[in-house]
Amino acid sequence: MKKAENQGSKGISGYPALVSVDLAALVNNYRVLREHAGDSLLLPIVKANAYGAGLFEVATTLWEEGARWFGVARLPEALKLANHMAAQGKEPRILTWLVPGREGYEVAVEAGLDVSVSNLEELQQATEAVRALRDEGEPEATARVHAKVDVGMSRGGSKPEDWGDLLDGLGEAVAQGLITLVGIWSHLPQADDPSGPGRKVTQNQIQVFADACGAAEQKGLVPEVRHLEASAGILWFPEGRFDMVRPGVALYGLSPAPDVVSAEEIGLKPVIRVSTRIQAVKHLSEGDGVSYGATWVADGPHWVGLLPVGYADGIPRALSNGGPFVTRTSSGLVSTPILGRVCMDQIIINLGDGAQPLAQVGDEVVALGDPVEGEPSAEEWAERSSTINYEIIASLPERLDRRHLPTTSELKVSTASAHETRRLASALAEVLQPGDLVVLIGDLGAGKTTFVQGLAEGMGVEGRVTSPTYIVARVHEPTGDGPALVHVDAYRVEDELDLETIDLEATVDQSVTAVEWGEGKVEHLSGERLEVRFSTPPTGGQMLEDEPREIVFTPVGEDITSRLNPFQRQLRGERDENRGSEVEA
Numbered sequence: 001m002k003k004a005e006n007q008g009s010k011g012i013s014g015y016p017a018l019v020s021v022d023l024a025a026l027v028n029n030y031r032v033l034r035e036h037a038g039d040s041l042l043l044p045i046v047k048a049n050a051y052g053a054g055l056f057e058v059a060t061t062l063w064e065e066g067a068r069w070f071g072v073a074r075l076p077e078a079l080k081l082a083n084h085m086a087a088q089g090k091e092p093r094i095l096t097w098l099v100p101g102r103e104g105y106e107v108a109v110e111a112g113l114d115v116s117v118s119n120l121e122e123l124q125q126a127t128e129a130v131r132a133l134r135d136e137g138e139p140e141a142t143a144r145v146h147a148k149v150d151v152g153m154s155r156g157g158s159k160p161e162d163w164g165d166l167l168d169g170l171g172e173a174v175a176q177g178l179i180t181l182v183g184i185w186s187h188l189p190q191a192d193d194p195s196g197p198g199r200k201v202t203q204n205q206i207q208v209f210a211d212a213c214g215a216a217e218q219k220g221l222v223p224e225v226r227h228l229e230a231s232a233g234i235l236w237f238p239e240g241r242f243d244m245v246r247p248g249v250a251l252y253g254l255s256p257a258p259d260v261v262s263a264e265e266i267g268l269k270p271v272i273r274v275s276t277r278i279q280a281v282k283h284l285s286e287g288d289g290v291s292y293g294a295t296w297v298a299d300g301p302h303w304v305g306l307l308p309v310g311y312a313d314g315i316p317r318a319l320s321n322g323g324p325f326v327t328r329t330s331s332g333l334v335s336t337p338i339l340g341r342v343c344m345d346q347i348i349i350n351l352g353d354g355a356q357p358l359a360q361v362g363d364e365v366v367a368l369g370d371p372v373e374g375e376p377s378a379e380e381w382a383e384r385s386s387t388i389n390y391e392i393i394a395s396l397p398e399r400l401d402r403r404h405l406p407t408t409s410e411l412k413v414s415t416a417s418a419h420e421t422r423r424l425a426s427a428l429a430e431v432l433q434p435g436d437l438v439v440l441i442g443d444l445g446a447g448k449t450t451f452v453q454g455l456a457e458g459m460g461v462e463g464r465v466t467s468p469t470y471i472v473a474r475v476h477e478p479t480g481d482g483p484a485l486v487h488v489d490a491y492r493v494e495d496e497l498d499l500e501t502i503d504l505e506a507t508v509d510q511s512v513t514a515v516e517w518g519e520g521k522v523e524h525l526s527g528e529r530l531e532v533r534f535s536t537p538p539t540g541g542q543m544l545e546d547e548p549r550e551i552v553f554t555p556v557g558e559d560i561t562s563r564l565n566p567f568q569r570q571l572r573g574e575r576d577e578n579r580g581s582e583v584e585a
């Protein structure tokens with residue numbers, strides 16, 4: 001059991017606030033953008049820790065969707081990504097455009113990154129870097145350059161009037177074999193205003209870019225990719241797509257212009273969700289002030305809830321008094337807005353003035369979620385804090401745990417033998433934790449007990465796992481410091497009441513509980529469970545030791561769903577090495 005690892009970077013179970021990253025939503029958004037991109041390539045922008053969604057997980061997921069180019073603003077992060085992908089045997093093209101001087105170019109070129117060049121000075125830094133590398137014994141060193149033209153933002157890029165000189169310099173460097181001109185690129189500053197004055201401006205800027213590419217061509221400089229557009233351009237200016245487009249914010253499920261079109265209307269799903277749990281509930285009396293400055297005062301008896309998050313967690317102080325948090329309670333989603341000022345690490349929410357509080361300690365509070373589900377959106381936060389949705393998600397700090405939900409909710413695996421089924425279960429044991437409930441579903445002889453034998457092996461528990469037909473439940477104590485395995489055969493158990501006689505509740509929190517024939521009987525025991533469904537074996541009468549079985553894993557609960565990620569990856573790895581079980585999901 002790799003406990004600390006499975007519980008996130010903080011290593012503390014029950015860490016109170018969490019960023020959940022929905023990788024299935026990311027894939028959905030990527031596909032939506034791919035549709036809009038037509039024949040153009042996609043270069044997903046994964047800068048700033050993939051807009052806060054997690055650089056490695058996002059890049060790996062998009063690679064699996066076919067993305068081969070990635071964009072990262074700063075060199076250190078680009079290197080991080082390159083190293084991570086290389087370790088997995090993947091070699092994406094990574095464009096980085098904020099390269100700090102000659103030494104930066106040297107590092108980038110050595111690492112095989114694509115770099116941006118905006119003027120003759122940067123070009124010189126790049127060529128000097130190449131020469132230095134060649135002197136150091138890398139005769140093949142060449143800078144892969146994307147030349148940037150400024151079509152009207154006055155940020156990076158060469159002004160059109162200097163473009164001719166830059167092209168001449170580039171031509172010389174290409175002739176000397178010091179650089180390859182991989183790309184010509186720019187950025188549109190007003191594409192998020194497609195129905196206002198931004199339309200004309202953008203159309204002109206697309207023309208300026210086309211002219212700049214034309215001028216290069218006239219000098220014999222034909223790059224591999226011309227790329228201009230980010231999310232807004234992709235969505236609203238098809239004429240500016242050229243060879244490649246660079247989706248950013250829309251990948252993460254946000255509209256680049258929410259006042260023009262909502263994310264939902266574009267078909268985008270929010271990738272990032274921020275939630276926490278109520279830590280304490282308090283009853284206030286008339287006149288009690290809430291938080292710093294007592295900007296909210298109870299005008300009678302009132303309930304409030306305390307949250308262990310604050311502006312140091314990226315929750316803007318501008319959400320004070322009214323920030324639209326909601327709480328998931330036993331009777332559904334209820335509105336529980338922020339009361340008083342947001343503090344650095346804490347927030348107080350409104351739990352109403354009824355006889356009972358609207359929510360209880362431990363209830364999940366959704367700070368940022370899916371507006372389609374009635375949860376607060378990044379746009380709502382942005383509006384209240386006079387900023388844009390981009391800044392909201394990009395400002396979620398590293399101190400918040402990130403949990404990645406897998407791209408598929410089901411995992412299908414085929415095994416060829418009882419031994420393989422045991423091995424599969426033994427691998428699963430790595431990601432299981434105390435409190436997990438494994439519900440095994442399948443006919444007699446399907447392989448449920450065989451699977452539990454594998455679990456026992458992987459967990460390192462005592463005793464031999466057999467069909468506990470007469471004993472109903474058997475506790476296998478751990479040999480190390482992991483949890484016990486409680487193996488249950490609920491075949492003879494009729495209903496919940498019957499189940500109480502076994503008293504699984506006494507052990508479920510500290511153990512891993514694996515239940516055969518438990519479907520419909522044990523679900524109430526734990527919010528986190530894994531259903532493992534076995535295909536019925538072909539009935540030929542006698543049971544063979546080695547028959548194929550199809551096994552489908554369905555996680556229920558956010559935590560176990562995210563813990564299935566490493567398991568899934570491990571299985572994929574095995575498939576790639578062409579041994580072991582076959583994974584479909």
Ligand code: ADP
Nearest residue numbers: 417418421444445446447448449450545547549
């Ligand atoms: P259950 O507990 O579901 O009734 P068991 O695990 O007790 O089933 O029995 C499964 C039987 O099928 C065992 O005899 C096992 O050796 C055999 N078997 C053959 N192929 C497989 C396989 N791929 N996976 C699991 N068991 C298999």
Ligand code: MG
Nearest residue numbers: 448449467516
């Ligand atoms: Mg059995």
